[in-house]
Amino acid sequence: MAKQTDDNLIALLTPQEKIALTTGSGSWNTAPIDKLGINSVTVSDGPLGLRKMVEGGTLPAVALPSAAKLACSFDMETARKYGVAVGEQARAENVDVILGPAVNIKRDPRCGRNFEYFSEDPLLAASLASAYIEGATSQGVGVCVKHFAANNQEYGRLVCDSIIDERALREIYLSVFERIIKQTNPCAVMCSYNKLNGEYCSQNKWLLNDVLRTEWGFKGLVMSDWGATDDRVKGIKSGLDLEMPQGDVTDVEKALEDGSLEAAELDVAVRRVIDLSKQFKSMSARSVDFDKQRDLARKLSSECTVLVKNNCGLLPLNKSDKIAVIGALAEAPVYQGYGSSKVNADNHDSLLAALKQANVSFTYAQAYDVDGDNDDELVAEAVAVAQHADKVILIVGDKPDTEGQDRDSWSLPSNQLKAIDAVTSANSDVVIVLQCGSSIDSSFSHAAKAMLIDYYGGECSGQALCDVIFGDTAPQGRLAETWYLNLPKTADDFGKDYHRALYKESIYVGYRYTSTANVDVAFPFGYGLSYSEFKWGAIAITHRDKTKITVTVPITNVGKFVDSEVVQVYATNCDCNSFVERKKLIGFARITLKPKEKKTATIVIPTSELEHYNVGQGKFVLNGGRYIITVGKNVEDNRFTDEYAISGDNNTEDMSNELACYYNIDRDFCPSDEQFAALYGKSFEEAPQAVNVSTPLNDIGNNLVAKIVKARLTRNMDNKSAKYTLAMPLRSFVSATFTREMLFTVIDMLNGAVFKNLWKLFKQYLACKKAAKQQPKTGK
Ligand code: BGC
Numbered sequence: 080m081a082k083q084t085d086d087n088l089i090a091l092l093t094p095q096e097k098i099a100l101t102t103g104s105g106s107w108n109t110a111p112i113d114k115l116g117i118n119s120v121t122v123s124d125g126p127l128g129l130r131k132m133v134e135g136g137t138l139p140a141v142a143l144p145s146a147a148k149l150a151c152s153f154d155m156e157t158a159r160k161y162g163v164a165v166g167e168q169a170r171a172e173n174v175d176v177i178l179g180p181a182v183n184i185k186r187d188p189r190c191g192r193n194f195e196y197f198s199e200d201p202l203l204a205a206s207l208a209s210a211y212i213e214g215a216t217s218q219g220v221g222v223c224v225k226h227f228a229a230n231n232q233e234y235g236r237l238v239c240d241s242i243i244d245e246r247a248l249r250e251i252y253l254s255v256f257e258r259i260i261k262q263t264n265p266c267a268v269m270c271s272y273n274k275l276n277g278e279y280c281s282q283n284k285w286l287l288n289d290v291l292r293t294e295w296g297f298k299g300l301v302m303s304d305w306g307a308t309d310d311r312v313k314g315i316k317s318g319l320d321l322e323m324p325q326g327d328v329t330d331v332e333k334a335l336e337d338g339s340l341e342a343a344e345l346d347v348a349v350r351r352v353i354d355l356s357k358q359f360k361s362m363s364a365r366s367v368d369f370d371k372q373r374d375l376a377r378k379l380s381s382e383c384t385v386l387v388k389n390n391c392g393l394l395p396l397n398k399s400d401k402i403a404v405i406g407a408l409a410e411a412p413v414y415q416g417y418g419s420s421k422v423n424a425d426n427h428d429s430l431l432a433a434l435k436q437a438n439v440s441f442t443y444a445q446a447y448d449v450d451g452d453n454d455d456e457l458v459a460e461a462v463a464v465a466q467h468a469d470k471v472i473l474i475v476g477d478k479p480d481t482e483g484q485d486r487d488s489w490s491l492p493s494n495q496l497k498a499i500d501a502v503t504s505a506n507s508d509v510v511i512v513l514q515c516g517s518s519i520d521s522s523f524s525h526a527a528k529a530m531l532i533d534y535y536g537g538e539c540s541g542q543a544l545c546d547v548i549f550g551d552t553a554p555q556g557r558l559a560e561t562w563y564l565n566l567p568k569t570a571d572d573f574g575k576d577y578h579r580a581l582y583k584e585s586i587y588v589g590y591r592y593t594s595t596a597n598v599d600v601a602f603p604f605g606y607g608l609s610y611s612e613f614k615w616g617a618i619a620i621t622h623r624d625k626t627k628i629t630v631t632v633p634i635t636n637v638g639k640f641v642d643s644e645v646v647q648v649y650a651t652n653c654d655c656n657s658f659v660e661r662k663k664l665i666g667f668a669r670i671t672l673k674p675k676e677k678k679t680a681t682i683v684i685p686t687s688e689l690e691h692y693n694v695g696q697g698k699f700v701l702n703g704g705r706y707i708i709t710v711g712k713n714v715e716d717n718r719f720t721d722e723y724a725i726s727g728d729n730n731t732e733d734m735s736n737e738l739a740c741y742y743n744i745d746r747d748f749c750p751s752d753e754q755f756a757a758l759y760g761k762s763f764e765e766a767p768q769a770v771n772v773s774t775p776l777n778d779i780g781n782n783l784v785a786k787i788v789k790a791r792l793t794r795n796m797d798n799k800s801a802k803y804t805l806a807m808p809l810r811s812f813v814s815a816t817f818t819r820e821m822l823f824t825v826i827d828m829l830n831g832a833v834f835k836n837l838w839k840l841f842k843q844y845l846a847c848k849k850a851a852k853q854q855p856k857t858g859k
Contacts, residue, residue, distance in 0.1 A: 085350050088115055094335055097345055098328045100352045101315065106305075106324040107132065109352055120356050122223065122302075122323075126179020126211075127195065127415065128422035128537070129168035140168050141372040141538060142415045142424035144380040146180060147517055148534035150197040151383045151556030151607070153645045154669040155210035161379060162214025164372050169220045171367035175359035176221040176267055178419070182208045182255050183271075185517060185560050186231040186588055187573045189486040194416040194516030194535055198559040199589030200604070200664050201251055202688070205258035212263040219362055221355075224259055226271035226304055227291070228252055228280060233485045235577025235806040237307070238775050240274035240765070243582040244758045246657070248276075249692040249699070251588055257295055266299045266358055270319060272307040274579075277763070279309045279773075287318030300351040305419075306811055309773045312340050320348035327819045373426070373539055378552070380536040380543035382643075385556035386608040387521075388530040393508055395550030395610060396470050402441040403468030404431065405461045405502055406495075406512075407449050408476050413514045414540040418482025424538040430474060430512075433541035437549070442468060446498040449478060453494045458501045465505040472548060473502050473527070476514030479535070484803055485574045489566060490520045499523045512544060518562045521601045532556070553610040555643035555671070557713065561589040562602035568749035577775060577806035579763065583755040585741060587748065590714045591660035596744045605647045605664075605713035611638030611674065618710050618719040626686055628723065630710055633679045636672035643671040646680040647711060650689055654704025656733040657691060658741040662714050665689065686725070693731045703727030770809070770829040772822065777805035784828045815851045818843065 092100070096112050104110040104119060111119035124130040129140040141164070143149075149161055162180075169177050181195040182204050190196075197204035212222050229241035229252045243252060259265065270280040270287065280286055281303045291297045302321040308314055311322055312334040334340035386394065396402065409430040415421060434441055446461035448454055465471050475495045480486060490496070503509050503526035510529040513521070514536070524530045531554060536543050546552040569584040569592075587595060590604035616633030623629075632646050648666040652659045665688035668680045689706055690699040703726050710719040735742045740754050756763070770779050776792060779785045792812060793801040809826065813819050824840045 085353055088117070088353060089346050089349055091115055092349065094342070097349045098331050098335075101320060101331070101345065101348045102322045102328055103325040109321065109356060117353055118356050118360055120175045120359055121173060122176045122178055123169065123172070123174040124178045125420035125422065126165060126177060126181055127420045128165065128424065129172060129174065129177075130419065130422055131172045131174060137423040138172060139423045139425040141369060141376055142422035142427065143376050144383060144537040144540070145194040145416060145516065145535035146197050147194045147559070148380065148383045148536060148556070150203065150207055150559035151385050151534070152207070152379070152669065153203065153557050153559070153605075153667055154643070155206060157379060157382070158207040158210035159214035160375060162211035163217060164375050165211075166215035166218030166220050167365070167367045167372070169215070170218045170362070170365045173362070173364050174220060175362060176223050176355075177215060178223050178269065179225060180208045180211050180222065181225050181420070182259060183226055183230050184252055184255060184588065186582070187570050188518040188560070188563070188566070189489055189573060190231055190517070191233040191480050191485045192416075192418070192482050194480050195420050195482070199561060200559070201254035201258065202664050203559055203667070205255045205262070208255070209259050209262045212259065212265055216263070221266035221358060223267035223269050223302060224256065224265050225269035227256055227268050227301075228271060228286060229275050230271035230273050232574055232580055233483055234574040234803065235775070236272045236483070237811055238274070238773060238806065238808050239577055240277060240579040240763070241582065242276060242579055242759060242763045244585050244755075244760070245694050246692050247582060247585040247588075250586055253290065256291075260291065260295045260297050264298065266355055268297065268299065268301050269304050270301055270307060272304050277765070279307070281307045281319050282310050282313040282317045284317035292318060300355045309808075309810070315340060315348050316344055320351040329819075376537045377539035377543045377546070380540055381546040381552040381554070383534075383556040384536070384543065384547050384554040385532040385558055386529075386554040386610070387532055387558075387562075387602045387606065388524055388527065389608050390528040393470070393529040394510060394531070394548065396472075396510070396548055398437070398439050398549055401467075401469040402439065403464045403471045403506075404434065404441045404443045404474070405446045405465060405471055406474035406498070407445045407447055408474045408514055409443065409472070410445070411449070412540050413476050413479050413535060414537055415535050416480045416482070416516050420482070422538075427538035428541035430472070430541045430544050433545040436542070437545050439545070439549070446473075446502065447492075447494040451494065453497055458498050461498055462501050462505040465502045465509070468506060469508060471502060471506045471509040472512060473499065473509050474512040474514065475499060477519070480516030484799065487799065491523070496523060499526060503527050510548070514540075518560050521562055522564070524601070532558070550610060550640065553640040553642040555607070555609070555669075557605050557607035557645045558602055559604070561593055561600055561604045563593070564599050564601050567592055567598075568747060571749070577777075578765070581752065581755055581763070583750045584748070585758060586658075586660055587744060590662060592744070592748070594662040594714055595660050596746050596748050598746045603713045603715040605645070606715075607645070607713075609638070609640075609642050609644070611636050611640040611642035613637065613642075613644045613672070615718070620708060620721055620723070623723055625725070628684045628686065628708065630666065630682045630684065630708070631679050632710065633677060634670060634672065635677040636674050639674055641671065641673050643669050644680070645669045645712065646682060647713060648682055648684060649709045649711075649714060651707040651709070652689065652691065652702070652704070653707060654729065655691060655702050656729055656731040657693075658735075658738065659691060662709065664714075689725070691731070695732050696730065700731065701725060701727060702729045702731060704729060770826050772810040772826065773808040775806050775808055776812075779809070779829050782829070782833070784825070784833055788825065788829070816847060818847050821847060
């Protein structure tokens with residue numbers, strides 16, 4: 080076939096073919112149009128190791144450490160290697176586009192997907208995700224950056240409206256995406272489930288067309304998150320090219336027919352799907368070396384482990400020490416989270432297995448049951464084992480975090496807290512190893528001499544821990560999120576309302592809050608100790624002009640381990656008329672040094688990092704005035720400060736009277752709805768609506784039909800599952816046995832027309848039963 084331009088191709092497509100192209104073909108493919116040589120694109124989760132679903136299950140793959148752990152590397156080369164590994168896995172299984180990385184900001188430690196996300200800081204998250212993307216795409220596969228945007232909680236994620244003032248949106252939540260798009264030009268972006276400032280992201284023209292495409296220059300395709308479509312026609316008009324997975328196209332057909340959707344509008348989406356498929360036309364599979372991948376998973380996990388406490392140099396231990404290992408997670412580790420990023424890792428290890436393999440002798444006690452209540456017997460056994468050992472490795476953590484649910488609590492389960500108490504009283508040389516998806520209340524750490532934060536270490540987490548505990552590899556991680564002593568007061572509202580989440584804290588997310596409000600933390604952002612010792616030479620700003628600042632730090636490894644140091648540069652904008660955070664990360668570099676080795680860390684920072692978003696002008700601006708540049712090992716380390724003056728205008732409006740509570744924040748910072756409304760500038764109340772496809776199950780009313788529907792859809796569920804199910808929109812219950820037609824009939828009944836629809840529903844039910852018998856299942 081002669082090579083045709085896309086315009087010619089599009090002209091050759093029938094309306095049905097065009098419609099087919101803009102929705103999935105099944106769960107993981109786009110539709111092929113064989114007659115025109117348009118091939119199907121295969122997409123697959125997941126960003127933390129491939130999760131390719133095939134008939135009968137998921138293909139085995141290597142589970143790498145979670146993104147939360149990778150982020151602790153503060154190192155682009157590490158992230159690039161990680162991306163290469165995922166790219167190799169995808170390439171080996173003929174996957175064209177990886178559904179990831181997931182780059183949402185960690186707004187609250189209880190978000191169930193934090194383990195998949197990188198950081199609370201947009202610069203750090205974007206730098207690492209960009210390196211990951213460069214690695215993955217070097218293997219010839221594409222990536223789909225997700226979830227665009229402001230999907231920072233799981234409760235009510237399919238309906239919840241993230242209400243964010245424009246400044247915080249631009250500087251924090253969109254900034255991470257903006258940086259990635261501009262730096263890596265990915266082939267696809269996945270819109271998130273939630274609404275953003277009143278409109279579903281899947282049909283948010285401002286977000287998908289005005290910002291992503293017009294402002295940032297994104298040229299690729301936007302696909303929906305799985306089942307995120309509310310109004311497909313509006314989505315097409317607003318820049319959502321591909322609905323995933325395969326959806327009902329009746330609305331699009333009707334709209335084309337009656338002219339409410341113009342052919343040209345559909346063509347825009349069609350062209351982007353064809354463009355995507357052209358990129359992956361000639362990809363062939365390559366084999367992947369699983370052993371090499373596992374070696375990488377082990378190395379990354381050990382290096383990214385964060386040492387947050389090491390009194391008296393307790394770590395590393397000696398293999399000949401009399402060691403007790405305590406905690407059920409030593410046998411059955413939490414090495415990955417659940418949901419769409421869960422890898423079928425058929426070969427995962429454990430700390431106990433790794434210790435045996437390394438010929439380390441130890442005694443073991445379970446101490447707690449991960450699924451159980453307090454068990455005094457288990458604790459007594461653990462105490463006895465601890466008493467007879469010189470050194471204790473006590474491993475704790477909660478059940479795996481998961482997509483679709485937030486954590487119930489910010490603390491470890493009480494049976495584990497009891498075990499920690501008892502074991503640390505029985506032995507003074509305890510190393511706590513903490514496996515968790517994201518930060519938790521770590522106030523128990525005072526009782527132990529040493530503590531390692533392992534996050535989710537991937538399938539080789541046991542060997543990786545063993546390497547760290549005995550010093551074969553130094554833990555080189557730095558915390559990519561704040562470990563609070565107490566959650567901020569603004570977090571009180573988290574996960575309470577599935578209708579909307581008011582981001583009242585505005586820009587004060589994580590360390591931006593703690594550093595500005597002067598709040599004590601358990602472990603600050605950027606924090607991590609080392610096995611080796613480093614000598615920092617004279618820190619200097621060696622270059623400064625209107626466009627960039629260069630910071631240099633000569634560092635010598637004067638200790639005994641190959642180890643890394645992370646230099647972090649923060650800025651304070653002293654003269655801005657708007658409210659500002661006291662510290663903002665503007666640059667960082669990790670350098671790895673052998674013992675006695677010396678290198679100079681050089682960090683070149685564009686002055687655009689000092690900008691803030693001027694809402695009045697609708698753009699980022701660099702205001703004139705003084706900036707304090709701080710260089711240190713973490714956000715609280717002020718070992719070097721220097722002032723830097725920039726000439727220029729100070730045009731940002733001073734709102735210190737109207738928004739006083741945002742200008743002077745302290746530990747009690749917690750704006751009221753009214754104070755937040757003043758910042759947000761619009762009303763966030765929603766007018767009541769009749770029941771429709773996106774009405775949350777809980778909101779369908781209380782007539783008899785509603786009661787039956789709710790009871791049926793939450794049947795046999797525990798309280799938590801019922802709570803999450805009630806926060807789901809009606810459209811998400813459509814299935815092979817409950818069709819869209821049936822849903823519409825039920826909606827009419829919920830809106831009052833009960834009797835006239837009973838017979839209709841019954842007939843639809845019979846038809847659907849018959850059809851279901853004849854059709855194979857195509858669900859996710
Ligand atoms: C998740 C996405 C994922 C998709 C496909 C959704 O539930 O939010 O992150 O890529 O499913 O599995």
